[in-house]
């Protein structure tokens with residue numbers, strides 16, 4: 001995902017000029033990229049819609065370039081969704097012994113995460129921690145936790161053969177109280193898929209254990225499945241947070257984003273490897289940055305934009321002064337207009353144009369018209385743009401079709417161009433155009 005988005009913003013940066021059309025194009029790419037990263041369709045759609053709404057609303061803000069807008073709004077929205085209401089803080093472990101119930105599918109990383117978190121609490125907060133495996137399905141599972149406990153110096157509940165998960169939970173609670181532990185981790189059994197038996201067991205354990213936290217451990221690489229698992233567990237057991245494992249290596253933000261958006265539950269930690277220290281608190285800013293991979297793009301875009309506009313204005317002014325005004329010039333004008341807040345905003349700012357504003361609105365001269373005109377010009381070849389007089393019927397047909405419009409739309413554009421070109425010629429003689437362009441770039 002980050003590579004892909006990086007590519008999108010690279011392209012924007014290199015183009016120099018950033019138009020509202022670029023913003024839309026970029027957002028389309030962002031949407032595809034999100035989908036490819038296994039963000040669910042409704043989540044991606046929703047996300048893009050919100051970014052677009054926010055970005056479009058501030059199109060009139062002069063100090064923000066469209067490039068900055070895309071980057072900033074995508075980034076901010078990512079952080080907003082990932083962050084939620086910001087309760088991804090420390091685990092609730094006051095009133096010892098505080099029980100933390102670990103749930104999730106088999107192989108998601110429950111046992112590993114249990115040990116990682118136990119070590120963290122012991123090392124960083126000096127807590128006395130007890131861990132108990134409730135995994136009666138696989139005999140090796142209990143030993144696995146005991147071995148990890150030995151490695152990290154955290155106590156584990158002695159293994160008693162033949163007990164049920166609920167019995168183990170009870171014994172663990174008693175042991176935690178008697179032994180003066182601060183925190184008790186209950187590492188439950190997983191299944192390959194969600195089933196009734198698993199859910200019933202986890203519910204019974206939850207009722208007995210009265211945990212302060214129910215942490216769902218999900219494999220960050222399973223994308224969309226992870227989201228379904230989270231919804232299921234939250235519905236049946238109620239979770240207080242999510243731990244996303246395997247976010248090392250190929251781990252990307254896609255799962256994190258859907259997870260947050262769909263369940264509304266905070267992502268508390270991310271697992272970043274098999275080692276006992278490979279866990280971090282979830283950092284929305286960092287994950288958003290990783291999803292975007294954007295680095296200094298904002299600064300780059302800004303610079304490119306400034307240089308472009310200064311050069312552009314100078315060059316255009318010179319051309320107009322000579323009475324030159326071809327389709328490329330018109331396109332730049334149209335794009336500039338869109339950027340300046342569209343037709344209405346622009347006319348309002350032009351001296352003497354305000355009185356034409358109502359007439360223009362009546363004649364259907366609006367932003368969507370500007371976009372259609374830009375599309376028509378894009379559909380022309382280089383030669384055609386430089387020399388619109390060469391446009392015969394067959395060329396017109398091709399150009400209109402290329403833009404998904406009618407030949408009469410093109411004719412209207414050509415007529416408008418001619419009028420503007422004539423006007424430029426007149427204005428150019430007085431040097432007036434140069435001043436007007438200056439004013440708007």
Ligand code: GDP
Pocket residue numbers: 104105106107108109110111112113190217244245246247248270271272273274278
């Ligand atoms: P459980 O069945 O849910 O208890 O899963 P385990 O804790 O036994 O983990 C299954 C496998 O995933 C083990 O080989 C772990 O070392 C590995 N694992 C767990 N968390 C991570 C992680 O964050 N990154 C990577 N790369 N491997 C992990």
Ligand code: MG
Pocket residue numbers: 110111112135141187188
């Ligand atoms: Mg396990």
